[in-house]
Amino acid sequence: MRWTSTSGRRMLSAVLLVAAGLLVAACGGNGPAAASSGCTTVATNVAASTARVSGSWPYPNADLANTREAIGSRISSADVSKLAQAWAFKLTGKAAAGVRPYGSLTANPVVQNGVVYLQDLDSNVYALALATGKLDWEYRCNQPERSGPGPNGVAVADGKVYGLTPTTAFALSATTGRTIWADNDLLQKGQGTFGIQPQVANGRVYLASQYGSGPGGGVLLALSVSSGAVLWRFNTVAGAEPGVQSLGLGSGGAWETPLVSGSGSVTYGIGNPYQTPAAAIAHPAVELYTDSDVNLDAATGKLRWYYQGVPDDFKDYDMQASPISARIAGVSVVIGSGKMGYVYEMNAGTGKLLWKASVGAHNGHDDDSVEALEHRSTLTAPLTILPGSFGGVLTDLAVAGHSVYVATVDLPLTYPTLNLPTATKAAGSPTGEVEALSLATGKVEWDTKVPQLPLGAVTVSNDLVFTTLYNGVLVALNRGTGAVVYRHRLPTSTNSPIAIAGNTVIVPAGGPVTSTGGGHPQVVAYTALEEHRNEKSR
Numbered sequence: 001m002r003w004t005s006t007s008g009r010r011m012l013s014a015v016l017l018v019a020a021g022l023l024v025a026a027c028g029g030n031g032p033a034a035a036s037s038g039c040t041t042v043a044t045n046v047a048a049s050t051a052r053v054s055g056s057w058p059y060p061n062a063d064l065a066n067t068r069e070a071i072g073s074r075i076s077s078a079d080v081s082k083l084a085q086a087w088a089f090k091l092t093g094k095a096a097a098g099v100r101p102y103g104s105l106t107a108n109p110v111v112q113n114g115v116v117y118l119q120d121l122d123s124n125v126y127a128l129a130l131a132t133g134k135l136d137w138e139y140r141c142n143q144p145e146r147s148g149p150g151p152n153g154v155a156v157a158d159g160k161v162y163g164l165t166p167t168t169a170f171a172l173s174a175t176t177g178r179t180i181w182a183d184n185d186l187l188q189k190g191q192g193t194f195g196i197q198p199q200v201a202n203g204r205v206y207l208a209s210q211y212g213s214g215p216g217g218g219v220l221l222a223l224s225v226s227s228g229a230v231l232w233r234f235n236t237v238a239g240a241e242p243g244v245q246s247l248g249l250g251s252g253g254a255w256e257t258p259l260v261s262g263s264g265s266v267t268y269g270i271g272n273p274y275q276t277p278a279a280a281i282a283h284p285a286v287e288l289y290t291d292s293d294v295n296l297d298a299a300t301g302k303l304r305w306y307y308q309g310v311p312d313d314f315k316d317y318d319m320q321a322s323p324i325s326a327r328i329a330g331v332s333v334v335i336g337s338g339k340m341g342y343v344y345e346m347n348a349g350t351g352k353l354l355w356k357a358s359v360g361a362h363n364g365h366d367d368d369s370v371e372a373l374e375h376r377s378t379l380t381a382p383l384t385i386l387p388g389s390f391g392g393v394l395t396d397l398a399v400a401g402h403s404v405y406v407a408t409v410d411l412p413l414t415y416p417t418l419n420l421p422t423a424t425k426a427a428g429s430p431t432g433e434v435e436a437l438s439l440a441t442g443k444v445e446w447d448t449k450v451p452q453l454p455l456g457a458v459t460v461s462n463d464l465v466f467t468t469l470y471n472g473v474l475v476a477l478n479r480g481t482g483a484v485v486y487r488h489r490l491p492t493s494t495n496s497p498i499a500i501a502g503n504t505v506i507v508p509a510g511g512p513v514t515s516t517g518g519g520h521p522q523v524v525a526y527t528a529l530e531e532h533r534n535e536k537s538r
Helices: 005-020 277-282 368-373 529-537
Strands: 023-025 040-043 083-090 110-112 115-119 125-129 135-140 155-157 160-164 169-173 179-183 199-201 204-210 219-224 230-235 265-269 292-297 303-308 324-328 331-337 342-347 353-358 383-385 398-400 403-410 413-415 431-438 444-450 459-461 464-469 473-478 484-489 499-501 504-509 522-528
Touching (some): 115 522, 169 204, 324 398, 398 459, 459 499
Antiparallel strands (some): 040 135, 110 115, 115 125, 125 135, 169 179, 265 292, 292 303, 342 353, 383 413, 398 403, 459 464, 464 473, 473 484, 499 504, 504 522
């Protein structure tokens, strides 16, 4: 998982304060149709703009395969230097203050039919005109996200917007923002809260909870798109968890958008068991299905296969990244990853591991969990780990052509005692890397160091790979060489992925105010302005 529980939030805050040196201030139901989300639709009094620009980013990760490749984008190394701000939409009210210590925006925008749909960390949903940034409507919830930091966010399909508050799933009219259905009776005691950006396909809404502290941990669900009725559930923790139960904290669950494949399956990346090193060493257990990619029958929720990256995890790692579908040499594969700092390629039909590759910085502790399982552990405190619990692959990957693109966080952390569920003391400066791997072999093709935490995932547009840095910088790298060819200072810090729709780069800039980047949380659009003007005038 990311940072569960109140104690986890305090730990993350301390990590950012001490290690990064960045953070200085932070700005029982009656069925789905009858339930209430506690939210209100606010329509603007301004007529919707008739200006239109082309392009879309129709799913949270661009497509159902989660590739994060901006198909149809015209932005390349030939014109990236011409990007200029086209508009900005600033958050107001409670949303502008954000959810400490994460800020206001962590979700990926979705763009369809000339409208940008976005959710903030207070669960509010906005519909903005792609051409102008003007607000069409807002679904105002003011319910802070609890699983920290989100990502939350919405999915859009067939004229409906699907999203979540911490306790409720809802469907809205994409045109008006009016509620179609809402269900606040999905989670039972001990199953946690919602914080995932859902996926929609084939008449089903796929979502998941985090914070699952009861038997079964966090739960995966599929709902009917028409009514919100539950079609199936899948518990992400199987069997007893002796190392987990003493903490009373959540385990398993899923944070990032699942993969929906054409073969009739859905694949989720699952969080960690959230246990202390001392407990995991004293009571070692595999802890299925934590730190795994889990492949289910999309219609029934029945398990097809799983691959576990880290058994008996005690470093708050996760295999949480959105799985990606790809093909290599005629074989369908699934790419998975997480905070343990490895990328895994699995056969899409069986889950068999084809290769795994270490990415980012490591300090020789990759086998600690296996040694604990085999009763060979000799760990003592203080214990410094790299990747740290805030490191490795924290955000979603991309696949384009014959390469996998990944951003890593290089931030070593130290356990002052083995009785803590996550390392809390910074042991170095926060930096990161962007890497390209061979889709066929996992071999590193290039590796570029960046001076700050790359928290904006990776996004491919033609011959470029985009990401954002935590201190508020949009960067683009050459896909072939990894050379940084573009840098742009954002109006504030950011820890959110971007969307690229046609000629427009949409950046949610709503991270916490930092010592090197600060300002009002906002969504900013950048375009090659001359082409933007020409499109709007058509």
